[in-house]
Amino acid sequence: MKPRSPFKVVCMMMAACFLLASCSRNSEPAKVGVAQKKDVWSQAEVTRENIKLVLEKPLDEGAIPAAQIKDIQLQGANNKTVTVDFKHESPDPDRLMSDAAATLISYSGILLENKGIGTVEVCLYGNPEPANGKNVTKETVCLAINREDLQKGQDAFTTPVNDYALVFRHASWYKIHPQLYKSLLHKDRLKTRAYLK
Numbered sequence: 001m002k003p004r005s006p007f008k009v010v011c012m013m014m015a016a017c018f019l020l021a022s023c024s025r026n027s028e029p030a031k032v033g034v035a036q037k038k039d040v041w042s043q044a045e046v047t048r049e050n051i052k053l054v055l056e057k058p059l060d061e062g063a064i065p066a067a068q069i070k071d072i073q074l075q076g077a078n079n080k081t082v083t084v085d086f087k088h089e090s091p092d093p094d095r096l097m098s099d100a101a102a103t104l105i106s107y108s109g110i111l112l113e114n115k116g117i118g119t120v121e122v123c124l125y126g127n128p129e130p131a132n133g134k135n136v137t138k139e140t141v142c143l144a145i146n147r148e149d150l151q152k153g154q155d156a157f158t159t160p161v162n163d164y165a166l167v168f169r170h171a172s173w174y175k176i177h178p179q180l181y182k183s184l185l186h187k188d189r190l191k192t193r194a195y196l197k
Contacts, residue, residue, distance in 0.1 A: 046080050046116040048072045054110055055084075060159035062102030064088050070125060079118030081144075082111055087137070089126035093183040094164070097176075100124050100141045101167035105157045108145050119146040119172065128179035143167075143174035149196055165189040172196050 041054050055066040064086050073083040084107060090096040100122060108120040121144035127136045150157060153170030161167060165186040168174050175193035176184075184190065 041110075042113050042115060044114060046074065046082070046114060048074065051082060051084075051111065055107065057110060060102060060106040060109070062098060062160055063106035064099055064103045064124075076118070078116065080116055081119040081121060082117055083121040083123060085123045085125060087126060088124045089130055089140075091130050093180050094185050096124065096126075096180070097141060097164040097168070097184065097186075098161045100143060101161045101164040102159055104143055104145060104171065105159055105161070105167065108150060108157075112147055112150065119144055128177040129183075138177060139175075140177045140180050141174070143171045145170075146172045169194075170196070 041050075044050050044054075051072050052066065052069070055069070059065065068086050068088055069084055070087045071083075071085040073085070075081045075083070084103075086103070088096070088099065090099065104120065104122045107122060111117050111120045121142065123142040124140050125137050126140050127134060128138055128140045145157075149170065149172045156166045156170040163186075168190055173193070173195040176190065178192055181187055181190070181192050
């Protein structure tokens with residue numbers, strides 16, 4: 001057997017390197033380009049980009065559209081909390097509360113399909129007293145639901161929202177700006193902040 005020429009050895013090594021490089025390029029887990037597919041979303045990596053993609057789905061009646069999302073925050077390692085912030089106001093305080101409730105119902109229904117998410121939180125920012133005409137941006141209302149509490153209070157989480165107070169009382173926790181709270185029709189059934197026991 002003749003020894004191989006150095007040129008042939010170098011060519012074979014380069015071919016092996018190209019082969020290894022092309023195999024390793026596709027070993028990365030797929031980022032969800034088609035996050036709208038239910039089976040893909042349930043196993044997708046939980047990133048802000050993937051959440052934005054999946055929230056472009058048609059929403060339930062009364063939910064705030066994804067175009068009004070101000071920010072998306074992720075907290076936690078395995079059982080993540082996803083916080084979706086909106087710039088959203090309404091001259092009618094009860095309408096604002098219904099919008100928040102419908103948005104939580106719609107977004108939690110979509111986001112909790114992913115096993116990596118444990119809690120969905122919706123926060124609205126704007127002027128808690130729009131009648132005063134001031135250009136103020138404060139957190140007006142924030143509410144959250146985790147997977148367990150959603151299953152327990154499933155009957156309350158239906159759209160269209162006819163009774164926002166019922167949705168708030170079944171949420172894992174909520175807080176309402178004191179100025180907004182004073183203007184509500186159903187304030188006797190709510191507090192400014194509460195946690196489900």
